Amino acid sequence: MKIVVDENMPLTETLFSEFGEIVPLPGRTMTAEQLADADILLVRSVTKVNAGLLAKAEKLKFVGTATIGTDHIDKNYLAGKGIRFASAPGCNKISVGEYIISALLVMAEKYQLSLAGLSLGIIGAGNTGSSVAEKAAEFGITVKLCDPPKEQEGDPRSFVSYDEALECDLISFHVPLSRDGEHATYHLLDKKRIQSLRSEQILLNASRGEVWDNQAMLLRQQSAEPLRLVMDVWENEPDIQQELVPYTDIATPHIAGYSLEGKYRGTYMLYEAFCQQFGYTVTKQLSQLLPVADINRLTLTASLEEAVLKKLIHLVYDVRRDDARFRHRIGLPGQFDEMRKRYPERREWSSVSVSTELNHSVLMKLGFSVSDN
Numbered sequence: 371m372k373i374v375v376d377e378n379m380p381l382t383e384t385l386f387s388e389f390g391e392i393v394p395l396p397g398r399t400m401t402a403e404q405l406a407d408a409d410i411l412l413v414r415s416v417t418k419v420n421a422g423l424l425a426k427a428e429k430l431k432f433v434g435t436a437t438i439g440t441d442h443i444d445k446n447y448l449a450g451k452g453i454r455f456a457s458a459p460g461c462n463k464i465s466v467g468e469y470i471i472s473a474l475l476v477m478a479e480k481y482q483l484s485l486a487g488l489s490l491g492i493i494g495a496g497n498t499g500s501s502v503a504e505k506a507a508e509f510g511i512t513v514k515l516c517d518p519p520k521e522q523e524g525d526p527r528s529f530v531s532y533d534e535a536l537e538c539d540l541i542s543f544h545v546p547l548s549r550d551g552e553h554a555t556y557h558l559l560d561k562k563r564i565q566s567l568r569s570e571q572i573l574l575n576a577s578r579g580e581v582w583d584n585q586a587m588l589l590r591q592q593s594a595e596p597l598r599l600v601m602d603v604w605e606n607e608p609d610i611q612q613e614l615v616p617y618t619d620i621a622t623p624h625i626a627g628y629s630l631e632g633k634y635r636g637t638y639m640l641y642e643a644f645c646q647q648f649g650y651t652v653t654k655q656l657s658q659l660l661p662v663a664d665i666n667r668l669t670l671t672a673s674l675e676e677a678v679l680k681k682l683i684h685l686v687y688d689v690r691r692d693d694a695r696f697r698h699r700i701g702l703p704g705q706f707d708e709m710r711k712r713y714p715e716r717r718e719w720s721s722v723s724v725s726t727e728l729n730h731s732v733l734m735k736l737g738f739s740v741s742d743n
């Protein structure tokens with residue numbers, strides 16, 4: 371079998387080489403010719419999988435995307451052609467949660483706020499939104515969830531309207547990109563809403579760039595009352611509106627989900643789905659594939675107030691490192707994709723075992739591994 375994979379996807383050789391020959395290709399520029407004799411195609415978010423790309427792929431039987439989002443895949447086309455499909459729901463939700471908490475801690479310091487007592491509106495309470503919500507609650511933040519589809523399905527959690535969520539001190543977007551239907555999210559944050567927000571509100575987007583109207587956002591940021599912004603995703607990646615970058619507090623190149631664990635889980639979930647759909651036995655375990663982290667053990671003696679948690683969290687992952695790299699390089703051609711391709715190894719909080727005699731529960735709820743002193 372010929373297995374075409376995005377060259378930036380880890381573990382493909384380890385997990386898929388038993389099924390055939392692995393052919394790594396740049397995801398952004400894959401062509402119909404390159405897929406003509408492919409049996410399996412494994413992509414990331416940068417490959418638009420549609421009738422055009424698959425026009426010559428007569429043998430193709432499985433497409434997998436190692437991502438949560440599926441807006442780059444024409445699933446109807448795949449179904450019509452009898453090509454099986456899998457994505458990786460939730461694979462990097464922890465990574466996105468950790469990115470948002472790191473960003474909130476940085477913003478709190480910059481604007482001299484205590485997170486405890488602030489309100490956080492979460493737009494989209496699925497995998498990533500819930501990951502953020504659970505962590506934020508441990509900081510004493512009052513979380514308000516907005517998710518009309520889940521509310522209509524009878525999800526037992528309590529929800530607020532979009533307008534109420536937009537009243538919060540902090541507002542974080544975690545919706546899929548959709549252009550049609552009752553709950554379409556394209557420009558969910560539109561010009562009118564952007565103009566009506568208060569300048570002290572903090573907005574974060576780690577979902578898809580097109581969920582915010584970036585042009586309208588630029589106009590607001592150039593006004594006398596700009597908003598406080600954290601942007602991981604942008605309209606029209608990789609050719610983003612660079613004028614917006616100086617008007618953001620934190621800016622990164624779509625890497626919120628880029629923990630090593632998140633990336634590994636993505637490929638592993640495709641391996642499991644492929645085995646299940648084609649009758650193979652799963653013989654490899656993800657836990658045996660993850661390397662030990664550079665810093666994997668430390669001792670905590672101070673009590674768990676916000677400043678201490680911040681030190682601990684930023685020892686493992688500090689979003690300012692990604693922000694600095696982004697601001698330094700974004701003006702150079704091709705750098706948006708290059709920064710993603712050469713992203714340094716980033717580990718999740720669970721990679722560190724914290725030894726402490728203090729109350730463990732907050733650390734455990736945040737996802738650290740904890741051991742008694």
Ligand SMILES: NC(=O)C1=CN([C@@H]2O[C@H](COP(=O)(O)OP(=O)(O)OC[C@H]3O[C@@H](n4cnc5c(N)ncnc54)[C@H](O)[C@@H]3O)[C@@H](O)[C@H]2O)C=CC1
Binds near residue numbers: 544576
């Ligand atoms: N920046 C990054 O690195 C990453 C970005 N993402 C993006 O984040 C999106 C969300 O990921 P998950 O939370 O895992 O997806 P999910 O499918 O688990 O949750 C999305 C939630 O949004 C809700 N929703 C849909 N339309 C809505 C609307 N109009 N208003 C409010 N809620 C609405 C859905 O009901 C669902 O509960 C993905 O589709 C992907 O595009 C995901 C992972 C990493």
Ligand SMILES: O=C(O)C(=O)[C@H](O)COP(=O)(O)O
Binds near residue numbers: 413414415440624626
């Ligand atoms: O999972 C998703 O959805 C994401 O947005 C990914 O984290 C994006 O990563 P790439 O697939 O673009 O490498």
